[in-house]
Amino acid sequence: MSPTQTLTESGLQRRIKLHLHAKPQLFFAVCAVGFESILEQEIRGLKEAIIVQVVDGGVEFSGPFHLIYEANLVLRTAVRVLLRIQTFVACSYPELFNKSCRIAWERYAGLKPLLGFECSANTSRLHHTDNIIKTVYDAIKEIYGDFGINPNQSDMPDTSFYIRMSRDQCTISLDSSGELLYKRGWREAIGHAPIRESLASAILGYAECRKFSRIVDPFCGSGTFCIEAIHSLIHHAPGLNRKFAFEKWPSFQEARYHYGQKKIASQEMTASAVSVVGSDISKAAIQAAGENGQRAGVSKWVSFTQSDCVESLRKNGGRDMLVVSNLPYGKRSLDSGEIGPLYRTFGQAMKDNMKRGSRFALVVPDESVSDLLKLPVSKLIRFMNGGLPVKLIMGDL
Numbered sequence: 001m002s003p004t005q006t007l008t009e010s011g012l013q014r015r016i017k018l019h020l021h022a023k024p025q026l027f028f029a030v031c032a033v034g035f036e037s038i039l040e041q042e043i044r045g046l047k048e049a050i051i052v053q054v055v056d057g058g059v060e061f062s063g064p065f066h067l068i069y070e071a072n073l074v075l076r077t078a079v080r081v082l083l084r085i086q087t088f089v090a091c092s093y094p095e096l097f098n099k100s101c102r103i104a105w106e107r108y109a110g111l112k113p114l115l116g117f118e119c120s121a122n123t124s125r126l127h128h129t130d131n132i133i134k135t136v137y138d139a140i141k142e143i144y145g146d147f148g149i150n151p152n153q154s155d156m157p158d159t160s161f162y163i164r165m166s167r168d169q170c171t172i173s174l175d176s177s178g179e180l181l182y183k184r185g186w187r188e189a190i191g192h193a194p195i196r197e198s199l200a201s202a203i204l205g206y207a208e209c210r211k212f213s214r215i216v217d218p219f220c221g222s223g224t225f226c227i228e229a230i231h232s233l234i235h236h237a238p239g240l241n242r243k244f245a246f247e248k249w250p251s252f253q254e255a256r257y258h259y260g261q262k263k264i265a266s267q268e269m270t271a272s273a274v275s276v277v278g279s280d281i282s283k284a285a286i287q288a289a290g291e292n293g294q295r296a297g298v299s300k301w302v303s304f305t306q307s308d309c310v311e312s313l314r315k316n317g318g319r320d321m322l323v324v325s326n327l328p329y330g331k332r333s334l335d336s337g338e339i340g341p342l343y344r345t346f347g348q349a350m351k352d353n354m355k356r357g358s359r360f361a362l363v364v365p366d367e368s369v370s371d372l373l374k375l376p377v378s379k380l381i382r383f384m385n386g387g388l389p390v391k392l393i394m395g396d397l
């Protein structure tokens with residue numbers, strides 16, 4: 001097909017400035033189901049963000065285009081941030097094709113489009129995800145054909161589009177994060193059943209970790225809770241040491257991004273009044289936690305020691321403390337019969353050693369074994385961790 005329009009780099013940049021940089025945009029931050037209120041709080045803390053709606057698994061918000069840089073750099077509980085492109089009704093493939101042809105794809109994918117697609121569909125007339133992707137891709141080829149450009153699909157795309165069909169509504173978004181945001185770049189050493197960094201952060205936020213003078217994780221594994229707690233206490237932005245998908249966008253404003261990055265880095269504090277302690281019975285886990293702590297730059301604020309959980313509580317007990325932990329579970333641990341006695345003695349040790357003003361926030365299996373802790377649970381959130389149904393139980397002692 002011969003081109004019917006010319007598109008130069010400078011022409012494209014003019015369109016991007018006019019339609020993307022100069023206009024408010026809509027974003028969607030994705031988080032673990034159950035922790036949306038913590039993500040919402042975080043987004044309220046972004047100066048230029050306006051919350052649009054909170055839905056299961058995420059928060060929609062609006063603001064200037066460059067807000068997407070800050071969101072990726074600072075949000076602790078989000079796993080991905082999307083730029084919303086278009087939402088429309090599509091009840092048939094021709095309708096999906098025609099409406100997709102109205103999108104100015106070149107603003108998002110540039111002059112050398114290397115594209116990837118993710119699609120989900122539910123309760124819609126169009127529900128075959130491969131066909132939905134094919135139809136949208138055909139529309140993209142049609143639009144690029146006008147400029148004499150051939151787009152390519154790739155497993156390592158520069159631009160990834162997310163297509164969601166729900167109740168016949170098609171929402172097309174652009175992924176700005178790339179690798180999921182819980183990958184902060186510091187966790188190379190992994191222990192048994194680690195918790196995602198974003199989930200650990202959400203739990204710390206939910207437990208209001210800033211209110212306590214001491215934070216203890218007696219089953220610290222690779223040290224996730226302790227490291228995330230310190231980063232939050234010293235205002236260390238989780239995304240400072242990693243790359244994002246938006247850095248490959250034609251609309252990427254490199255100078256503006258680096259300016260924002262420096263400003264965010266300069267807000268980091270050099271001291272924390274809260275003592276953070278991690279312990280684990282496994283020598284290998286403590287070694288991994290120490291290495292991770294070093295990579296995360298928090299070694300001077302955290303102590304990781306090898307110890308049984310009961311011993312750890314005896315040593316670190318006191319007032320105004322937060323015990324936050326991901327307890328041992330999983331089929332192997334449950335079947336071995338060791339879990340029952342462990343939960344019983346750990347629950348008792350908490351009641352004996354955590355004094356006035358203390359709180360617990362524990363991730364435990366979603367099974368009755370957690371009753372053996374005999375703790376006064378006031379809040380409960382069910383979620384999945386590592387493919388297993390678990391629950392967060394929280395309460396004050």
Ligand SMILES: C[S@@+](CC[C@H](N)C(=O)[O-])C[C@H]1O[C@@H](n2cnc3c(N)ncnc32)[C@H](O)[C@@H]1O
Nearest residue numbers: 193194195219221222224280281282308309326
């Ligand atoms: C589910 S893992 C914790 C994972 C951790 N939150 C992370 O992100 O890496 C449970 C940990 O409990 C430890 N553990 C098991 N029994 C223990 C005990 N009696 N005292 C202390 N730690 C114990 C295991 O070595 C394991 O590292």
